Amino acid sequence: MPAAGRELGAGREFAYTEQDFERVRGMIYARAGIRLEASKFNMVYSRLSRRLRALSLSSFRAYLDLLDADDAQEWQPFTNALTTNLTSFFREPHHFEVMERYLAEHGRRGAKFRIWSAACSTGEEAYSIAMRVVEHFNSWTPPVQIIASDLDTTCLDTAAAGVYPLARLENLPPAQLKRFFMRGRGANEGKARVRQDVRRLVEFQQLNLLSNAYPVEGVFDIIFCRNVMIYFDKVTQRKVVERLAARLRPDGLYFAGHSESLLHVSDTLKLVGQTVYAHAEQAEHMKRIYR
Ligand SMILES: C[S@@+](CC[C@H](N)C(=O)[O-])C[C@H]1O[C@@H](n2cnc3c(N)ncnc32)[C@H](O)[C@@H]1O
Known part of the structure; x- marks a missing residue:
């Protein structure tokens, strides 16, 4: 039985059933580790309708069969x-x-600092890191390498372009806006672009946190993995955190999102500050510095 309030078919452009919704949930979980809540029935319809329209399909079943056929x-x-x-x-x-x-x-120190924004979405997190690093070293060539990755390729395209509506920059101080952004003109009126000097500090690449082998080399001083664990179940969270911990230097820092706790997720990483984690062996020492 469909849950109360779920309109099946009535007034919809595409045929869509509870069974279709369950299929979508299973597919996105297997592919990305994302747990879609049962309440996301309508959200799934509206998000995927665009794809059905683009492919001239009339039902979710046909669309999901196409995905199952491994297109x-x-x-x-x-x-x-x-x-x-x-x-x-x-x-x-x-x-x-x-x-x-x-x-x-x-x-x-001799080697560059390495910082990873591991679910970077449209790039704001990675560019914030880059801007702060430039400020910190007061140099356009700071000794820092920034890697930014996400699963979503549309986000990565936006991130690499580094063009944002001015409304998204409202909270930045004028001095930072002036130093790090260029205002758009003509077709880009109302937008600003992150300066090339900042953009070239960040390497964007696609990476699925669920995959067994991460296509990034080496270990990192700092890993930002914020506001993505909330979409994963505990089993997936454990796997992902252990893989990321293996990429964190022994004295490195891991930043989690504001509502994410690794308390029952990892024995390897321990809380050392507000949503700041470090390797368990270093935790007491790190707490004294970063609390
Ligand atoms: C809410 S955004 C968080 C962005 C940023 N870290 C922040 O805190 O503002 C979550 C991001 O995680 C990405 N994501 C979801 N599942 C993923 C996966 N399996 N591997 C990599 N990225 C994933 C999404 O594409 C999305 O861009």
């Missing part, structure tokens, strides 16, 4: 349509303060 081309738009990409510049600002403390604590 590789459609898996990416399907995934892109179902991710939630909410983000902003300098979201959860305390992490950027802690990052600066880490950079100051470790001073200048």
